[in-house]
Amino acid sequence: MGVVNVTPDSFSDGGRFLDPDAAAARALALVAEGAAIVDVGGESTRPGAEAVSVAEELRRVVPVVERIAAAGVGARISVDTSKLEVARAAVDAGASIVNDVTAFRAAPAMAELVAERDLDCALMHMAGTPRTMQEAPRYDDVTDEVRAFLEERLAFAVAHGVPEERVILDPGFGFGKTVAHNLELLRRLSEIVAIGRPVLVGTSRKSFIGSVTGRPAAERVAGTVATCVLAFERGASIFRVHDVAAARDALLIAGATVDQRWSVTTPGASPTNMTS
Ligand code: HH2
Numbered sequence: 555m556g557v558v559n560v561t562p563d564s565f566s567d568g569g570r571f572l573d574p575d576a577a578a579a580r581a582l583a584l585v586a587e588g589a590a591i592v593d594v595g596g597e598s599t600r601p602g603a604e605a606v607s608v609a610e611e612l613r614r615v616v617p618v619v620e621r622i623a624a625a626g627v628g629a630r631i632s633v634d635t636s637k638l639e640v641a642r643a644a645v646d647a648g649a650s651i652v653n654d655v656t657a658f659r660a661a662p663a664m665a666e667l668v669a670e671r672d673l674d675c676a677l678m679h680m681a682g683t684p685r686t687m688q689e690a691p692r693y694d695d696v697t698d699e700v701r702a703f704l705e706e707r708l709a710f711a712v713a714h715g716v717p718e719e720r721v722i723l724d725p726g727f728g729f730g731k732t733v734a735h736n737l738e739l740l741r742r743l744s745e746i747v748a749i750g751r752p753v754l755v756g757t758s759r760k761s762f763i764g765s766v767t768g769r770p771a772a773e774r775v776a777g778t779v780a781t782c783v784l785a786f787e788r789g790a791s792i793f794r795v796h797d798v799a800a801a802r803d804a805l806l807i808a809g810a811t812v813d814q815r816w817s818v819t820t821p822g823a824s825p826t827n828m829t830s
Pocket of ligand 1: 724
């Protein structure tokens, strides 16, 4: 899953893709690098970020989704939003996955939208809100608490008509977690995978990687790739990254060690020859 941030203030690439044509071009470049999904977001969720109005988020997101859909590249379009109106408009424009970092808590009716329109959804754990989440994150056992939260959110979605097969779960790296919490969650990720739904991880360029490597956001590609491979090993199946080409190669190698049938999924690329 490649990240397309149509925002002035995202933590690692804010302001680079505010123009709809630039954002759509970015999305298509990520697909060419190997993304099977592009995740379009119009509101930064970085720690301390200010909320964006519905009108502004619609203005940022919808033209980009329209342009990607019109390009017909075959990748799925995900909309990274917690707002019902934005999700609905993005779906009308061609998105088929709703990525909600509040896991339907900001807009519970999002569950009905996902059910009625036969969408997939990603439900993420976050302690607090982006404005407050990093103030003093505290857990008795972070993995147990994240797992219980995700089980409850999965049950909520199913109770509101979303088929279980449509739900992806995400422990929410960096959302109300200290460096130690993030590392612990990565170490014990198989306990989240054990819930039984596909697990998405969004570690890309996040500050816990910088805390370990001592590098700024733009120089966290290798650290990000390491987290993706470790998460893959523990059973994750969707990797939300800014640097698709690097993650793709690493995950193809990781995948090839467990299943010889793994092959290149990039549209237009020739299949991998697993015998050479
Ligand atoms: N992380 C970010 C945004 N959306 N969605 C899911 N499911 N999981 C994540 O970990 C996740 C997410 C934050 O990263 P980014 O989009 O790069 O930055 P910003 O929120 O500042 O736009």
